[in-house]
Structures are given as structure tokens and as C-alpha cells.
Amino acid sequence: MQDEIKIGEFVRSYIEKIFEYCEENPDEFKRLQDKEYSKDIFDINYPFCMKTADISEKDLCRYWKRFSPHPDGEYVVCNIKVRVCSQWFDEYINQSRKLFSQYLFKKKLATKQELAQLKAISIKNERIKVASGKRKNSRYRGNAIGNAQNLAIRNILSNLxxxxxxxxxxxxxxxxxxxxxxxxxxxxxxxxxxxxxxxxxxxxxxxxxxxxxxxxxxxxxxxxxxxxxxxxxxxxxxxxxxxxxxxRNYVPITKSAEIKQILDQAYRDVGLIAEKYIKTINALDSGGDNET
Ligand SMILES: [Zn+2]
Missing domain, CATH: 1.10.30 (DNA Binding (I), subunit A)
Structure with missing residues (x-):
């Protein structure tokens, strides 16, 4: 069994999606900058995100910049530079993992199947069953993206x-x-x-x-x-x-946070590309056929 993805990596891999959602829902962007709201919906002790300009010197270490391939290292949402709270802890301390998963699901930023595949939700705890039969609108969603993302990572690592x-x-x-x-x-x-x-x-x-x-x-x-x-x-x-x-002169890459971040970026980029084409095709094909 694969280990559960670490809560920090899990959150980071969905930041861009959450901010895309915020671009269309500026009220949500405001709420995510609120400490109480963040505590309520994620069980974290800091606002989910904060204007970079407002982060005090001593709190800088508690916020993530954007991943390193991006030139200025800042997330920009509704034309505002922000950073994202890095203070996430796992279930035995609090409920963040479960709450974050629920949030993604509620906002339609991830399917239950994706979350189960990431082992972001323990299947046992959440009683999520990956559908084995037919599901509505399942033609483009689900495994295909996760597999493409994993294949992209495999391809990169294999060609180093x-x-x-x-x-x-x-x-x-x-x-x-x-x-x-x-x-x-x-x-x-x-x-x-x-x-x-x-x-x-x-x-x-x-x-x-x-x-x-x-x-x-x-x-x-x-x-x-x-x-x-x-x-x-x-x-x-x-x-x-x-x-x-x-x-054979093989030295495994170990604990390289930077390489992991770059690969996370690649993983997410592939996901975004897939999403983009899913939307494009679904827009063309709104009538749809009934094949399963
Ligand atoms: Zn053996």
C-alpha cells in the first residue's frame, strides 16, 4: 500500500485550483484570508492565505511562496499577491486532512475518486467507495488524469x-x-x-x-x-x-525538497492541461451520447 500523501504536499498540489476558483468567486478569496473562517473550514490556526505585503517578518516562515519555477514566487489572485499558510498538521492532531478534502469535494475542485486515489482520504475512515460501475459524466474524469500525471513524473525521472x-x-x-x-x-x-x-x-x-x-x-x-x-x-x-x-555509481535522490516541489509543479501542470481540454471538449459535446 502506498502511504498517504503528506498533508502539506496534498494542500500545495491544490492551491492553484483553489485560486482559480477564487478568481471566479472573489468572496471566497476574501473568506480564505480570514482567520476564523480558515479555522472553521480547515482547522488551521492562520488564515489560509494572506496578502504578502501584510505578512509580518516573523510569520514569513509560516507561509508558502509559489513553487520555484515561477519567476517571482508569489501567487497572484484577483491581482493581489498572496502566500499560503504552511501550518498544516495531520489527523492525529486535528481534522485538517479530512476538512481540506471535504472542501475540495464541495467546491468541485476534486472528485472523491481523485481524493481516494491520492489517499488524501483514508478510504476506511471516509467510507468512500471508488465506483466500479458506471457513473454519470465519468468519461473524462477520474483515473485518466491521475495516471497521466503519474506517467509524466515517471517520464521525467526516467530521463534524468x-x-x-x-x-x-x-x-x-x-x-x-x-x-x-x-x-x-x-x-x-x-x-x-x-x-x-x-x-x-x-x-x-x-x-x-x-x-x-x-x-x-x-x-x-x-x-x-x-x-x-x-x-x-x-x-x-x-x-x-x-x-x-x-x-553502478547510483546515488538515489534523497530528501530534495526542491526537486519534489518541481515535480509537484509538473504533476499539477499536467492535471491543469487535462482539465483545460476536458472543459473544451465538454463544451463542444454538451449534448453527449449515452455510451458508457
Ligand atoms: Zn523475492
């Missing part, structure tokens, strides 16, 4: 290196692990496996040193965990994998 990988490399890699699964040592059918998964949480790359042999069951069980999380107390195998990584 310039290494090529061929059958010989794979044989050398398997030989390094004595033709056994790097995780459990079984010598069943071995599959290529990314020790550090290629997604925007784990920041793995498609490089020689990150590709190791795994049996099918381990590969499936490991899913989106990185090799350390998966192996846990099995330090012996972790050591072997890390020696292999070193032998």
Missing part, C-alpha cells in the same frame, strides 16, 4: 540519467545477485525492479544502479515502497543492494 540499459547489463545485474531475487533470495522468474520506485514521493530513477532482480511475489508485495522500507530489519540485504548501487 543518460545511461542505456541492454540485455548484457541485465545479465550482469542478475549475476551480481547470483541470479536470485534481491529481496528474498529465491531463484524463480526474475523481473526488473526499481529499488527506489520512480514516482514523485520516492524520486527513483531509471538508472543501472536502481534496477535489481526481484521475484514476482516480492515485486508485487513491494509495490511503491522503497527497498529499505520493504526490507525493514533485513539489513544484510539492504547492504548488498546499496553495495550494488555504489558499484
Amino acid at each position: 540519467g543518460s545511461e542505456s540499459f541492454n540485455a548484457d547489463d541485465w545479465n550482469i545485474t542478475k549475476a551480481y545477485f547470483v541470479n536470485q531475487c534481491a529481496y528474498c533470495g529465491s531463484d524463480g522468474n526474475l523481473e526488473m525492479e526499481h529499488a527506489v520506485p520512480i514516482n514523485k514521493e520516492k524520486l527513483g530513477e531509471h538508472r543501472l544502479g536502481n534496477i535489481i532482480p526481484s521475484c514476482k511475489p516480492c515485486n508485487k508485495k513491494k509495490h511503491n515502497k522503497n527497498y529499505i522500507e520493504f526490507l525493514g530489519s533485513n539489513t544484510e540485504r539492504i547492504k548488498i543492494i546499496e553495495e550494488y548501487m555504489r558499484s
Whole structure:
């Protein structure tokens, strides 16, 4: 199981959407600058957003600027520069995650399916069932965007290196692990496996040193965990994998807040592009057909 997205990343990934909504609903923009309102609807102790000019020196650290690729680093809403409260905490302290999800859903900024997919809402707690049958207007919404977003991130991470990988490399890699699964040592059918998964949480790359042999069951069980999380107390195998990584000069990207922010940006941009075309096509096709 993939971990829940961190509350801060979750909020950040929807800021642009919320502000787009505010452009059309200036009253909401005013309310979001109100401390009481923000406490009520998000359970945070600061206004959701604040005019940059009004943020005191000591509070600057409590507000997010816009992500780094943007030249001046400020959100601009209704021609006003603002920053967004960064003081979000998770459920065991308060209700922000649930409340923020409800807000997105109520304002139609996210579907329940999207939220469940992000694991922004714990499915168990919220009793959200991802619809398996037909849903109205489901043709363009839902998984497709999330998948495209994840694919874009995968594509970016996969192309960071310039290494090529061929059958010989794979044989050398398997030989390094004595033709056994790097995780459990079984010598069943071995599959290529990314020790550090290629997604925007784990920041793995498609490089020689990150590709190791795994049996099918381990590969499936490991899913989106990185090799350390998966192996846990099995330090012996972790050591072997890390020696292999070193032998291939692979140094995993770790804790790079900046890279994560850039990838979050890419993730959101792809989502916005998809949304834009969904709106365009839906506008053309308002009569619609009845296919499911
Ligand atoms: Zn295995």
C-alpha cells in the first residue's frame, strides 16, 4: 500500500485550483484570508492565505511562496499577491486532512475518486467507495488524469540519467545477485525492479544502479515502497543492494525538497492541461451520447 500523501504536499498540489476558483468567486478569496473562517473550514490556526505585503517578518516562515519555477514566487489572485499558510498538521492532531478534502469535494475542485486515489482520504475512515460501475459524466474524469500525471513524473525521472540499459547489463545485474531475487533470495522468474520506485514521493530513477532482480511475489508485495522500507530489519540485504548501487555509481535522490516541489509543479501542470481540454471538449459535446 502506498502511504498517504503528506498533508502539506496534498494542500500545495491544490492551491492553484483553489485560486482559480477564487478568481471566479472573489468572496471566497476574501473568506480564505480570514482567520476564523480558515479555522472553521480547515482547522488551521492562520488564515489560509494572506496578502504578502501584510505578512509580518516573523510569520514569513509560516507561509508558502509559489513553487520555484515561477519567476517571482508569489501567487497572484484577483491581482493581489498572496502566500499560503504552511501550518498544516495531520489527523492525529486535528481534522485538517479530512476538512481540506471535504472542501475540495464541495467546491468541485476534486472528485472523491481523485481524493481516494491520492489517499488524501483514508478510504476506511471516509467510507468512500471508488465506483466500479458506471457513473454519470465519468468519461473524462477520474483515473485518466491521475495516471497521466503519474506517467509524466515517471517520464521525467526516467530521463534524468543518460545511461542505456541492454540485455548484457541485465545479465550482469542478475549475476551480481547470483541470479536470485534481491529481496528474498529465491531463484524463480526474475523481473526488473526499481529499488527506489520512480514516482514523485520516492524520486527513483531509471538508472543501472536502481534496477535489481526481484521475484514476482516480492515485486508485487513491494509495490511503491522503497527497498529499505520493504526490507525493514533485513539489513544484510539492504547492504548488498546499496553495495550494488555504489558499484553502478547510483546515488538515489534523497530528501530534495526542491526537486519534489518541481515535480509537484509538473504533476499539477499536467492535471491543469487535462482539465483545460476536458472543459473544451465538454463544451463542444454538451449534448453527449449515452455510451458508457
Ligand atoms: Zn523475492
